[in-house]
Amino acid sequence: MDEITLDQAIRLLVITDIKKLKAEDLKVVERKIKSRWHPDLVHHKRETDPNLYQRFQENFIAIEPCIAFLESYLRDQETVYEQPIREKEYAPGEEELGLSYEVIEMVQEMIQEVWTFVKSTKYKYHTKEFVVSKGFILREVLMEELKDDIPIQSVVAWASATVILIWLVIIGRYIEIPLWTNGLLAIWCIHTIACFLMFLPLSRIWLPDKVLTVTLWLVNFGNRIHRKTYGKPGCNPIVAIVYGIPVFIANVIALIFKKVILYPLYSIAGxxxxxxxxxxVKEEINFYGGYAERYIEKLITMAPQAMNRKQVLDLSSIFTELKNAKQQ
Known part of the structure; x- marks a missing residue:
């Protein structure tokens, strides 16, 4: 992603309402979207489906630049998207207009003399709404998650953690630690609830941030157990029997679960x-004499040497539009 646009950042980070977004919220946004696009989730498919693995890698790498982009947007909207500058098109040949630097400076000064008056009296003023970002369709995000098997990760995480906890319960019977079984049962219940929440459609969007943070950690914990033990080359035979076989069975159950429950559930949600x-994202832009306020202020303070021909033409047109403001 060479040049990031607001559209791309909002879509990748799944920002549903940027007006409610604060700079301090971006850490949570980054954490939850990284859990969505972490390449480890599809590492087992890197040979059978290299395009999927590459897409996860590319999106994961693009997350931090998109976060930085939104930080800039929240700090200074003008710097991160192209502002509309004029409402009229150039006539053929008009872009050939040229003025000396001295004349340009003089025109800038004359506009500056009336600019405060123009703004205070709203001379030739109107506002216009522009769509800065088209947003995204929720159903497309939902179907993309289903296609990428994101919900099924919760089932795998639950199965993986459950297998470990069962063996810990068995071990606990011989160690005789007080409340060992009850404690493990409580952990299992909490982990099960977390996996269930992450299984629900678009839960990354509607879950409260604090709940989501804990939930993601618990689900990722189960997934880490699965990735680090099951199916690794040279896996210890004891681990393969004690852990691998039950989780393999859990994977089969997850596949059935996907066909019987997941597809119908997500289809109904869709x-x-x-x-x-x-x-x-929409923005209200102020216009004076057919030119955007920010653009006018940019031109009247810009060094003449830095102006291109079209900017010089715009400056001349702005002067023509606003020079008689105090006479009316």
Whole structure:
């Protein structure tokens, strides 16, 4: 992702309402979206589906630049997307206009003399709404997660942690630690709830941040257990029997679960969502004499030597539009 746009950042980071987003929220956003696109989730498919693995890698790498981009947007919106500057197009040949630096400076000064008055009296003023980002369709995000087997990761995480906890319970019977079994049962219940929440459609979007943080950690814990033990080359035979076989069975159950429950659940959710679009960003731009306020202020303070021909033409047109402001 060479040049990031607001559209791309909002889509990748799944920002549903940027007006409610604060700079301090971006850490949570980064954490939850990294858990969505971590390449380890599809590492086992790197040979059978290299395009999928590459897509996960590319999106994962793009997360931090997108976070930095949104930090810039929240700090100074003008610097991260192209502001509309004029409402009229150039006539053929107009871009050939040229003025000396001295004349340009004089025009800038004359506009500056009336600029405060123009703004205070709203001379030739109007506002116009522009769509800065088109947002994204929730159903597309939902179907993408289903296609990438993201919900099934919760089932695998649950199965992996459950196998470990069962063996710990068995070991605990011989160690005779007080409340060992009850403690493990409590952990299992909490982990099961976390996996269930992450299994639900679009839970990364609607879960409260604090709940999501804990939930992601618990689910990732189960997935780490699975990745570090099951299916590794040269795996200890005892581990393969004690852990690998039960988890293999759990994977089969997860596959059945996917076909019987997951697809119908997500299909129903998709029907409810329809074509609902979120994340759209609109901006109200102030115009004076057909030119955007920020653009006018940029031109009247810009060094003449740094101006291109079109900017010189715009400056001349702005002067023509605003020079008589105090006479009306």
């Amino acid at each position: 029907l409810f969502l329809g074509d609902k679009t979120v994340g759209q």
